[in-house]
Amino acid sequence: MMAGCDIKDRKLAPGGRLRIEWAERQMPVLRLIRERFAKGKPLKGARVGACLHVTSETANLMRTLKEGGASVALCASNPLSTQDDVAASLVEDYGIPVFAVHGEDKKTYYDHVLKVLDTKPSITMDDGGDLVSTLHSERKELLKGIVAGTEETTTGVIRFRAMERDKVLKFPIIAVNDALTKHLFDNRYGTGQSSLDGILRATNVLLAGKNFVVAGYGWCGRGVANRAKGAGASVIVTEIDPLKAIEAAMDGFRVMPMAHAAREGDIFITATGNKHVIRSEHMTAMKDGAIMCNTGHFNVEIEIPALQKLAASHRTIRKEVEEYVLGDGKKLFLLSEGRLVNLAAAEGHPASVMDMSFANQALCAEHIVKAGKALETRVHPVPGKIDEEVARLKLESMGISIDRLTPEQEKYLRSWTDGT
């Protein structure tokens, strides 16, 4: 019997099912894994507690884990990213308990995290770290039942490394984000495309000719900057890391401090993983009509309380667009309450890139079941074999073949005697 669930409306299931099927077409690697899992049931007996964005791509991961023999429960990793029809289909068509409603408030969000923990998971699957941090603070008695967990995103990996450093992490975590087949593609091409998609769906502004400010030149920022450049925007990058700043400059972007960029920008997007990257002094310097949004995991990158303080009034001018009128009459616009614009105003990363991220998740769950309690309590990289396997399968699914080393080349690479 299925555990309870909390979703918006079960009647939305038929639409959600179609979306799940549509996404599945673009997820061939995950499909291959699902077919293998269905035969061998490698996850038999595992209980996966997942806190992920409830999207059609995540639905296909949940199906895969269930086919592998695991029991699964899912809550949202962000209050605004849940696709209610997908949640309904997971419950109705796939018998997977989901606790997530688009637009849920903070209390409901954490109540849902606790509902997933109530299923006493043996494996955690987190995106941002809220499930694991709640487990460590509010459900300590469940820690002994956990074998290990996985983490999907940069922010979560940073949190878990901080827990490891402070010696409070109580079970092993595999940093899925750090797999090459994850961050080089999901963070770069996924965030690049889906963030612009979110900005365009929310505003319908023309990007060509706009001054487009990207805060942060990590893999996500790189993706966004490059896609904005491709759309004809004049891109400015802000950074705190000298190396990344040089890279941005040599990639052809203007690099300057936010205090300068604030005066020039038409559109601002934060992708740093840090808090208060756009502050009161920056908002005061901005031009009338400037648009701000965020694509980092948490809604802390734009200092929203400062914006609220500066504003004499505000109103919702369009779905996902809040207009703030400052004391001097200047208008600034904030998209999706400063939450990840790609998931709140659009549909998140396209399925074909999530295919690799979630193939890593599924294979890491299998790795955890195989390793059992042998994994040490620390943050682990994804095993290189899994990363290579995901790359190989993806390439195959794309119909791309590549060269192999000749025996002569292999020998040359192993030798040190050949020189000038």
Ligand code: ADE
């Ligand atoms: N993170 C970014 N895009 C996503 C998607 N489409 N599904 C799940 N998690 C995501």
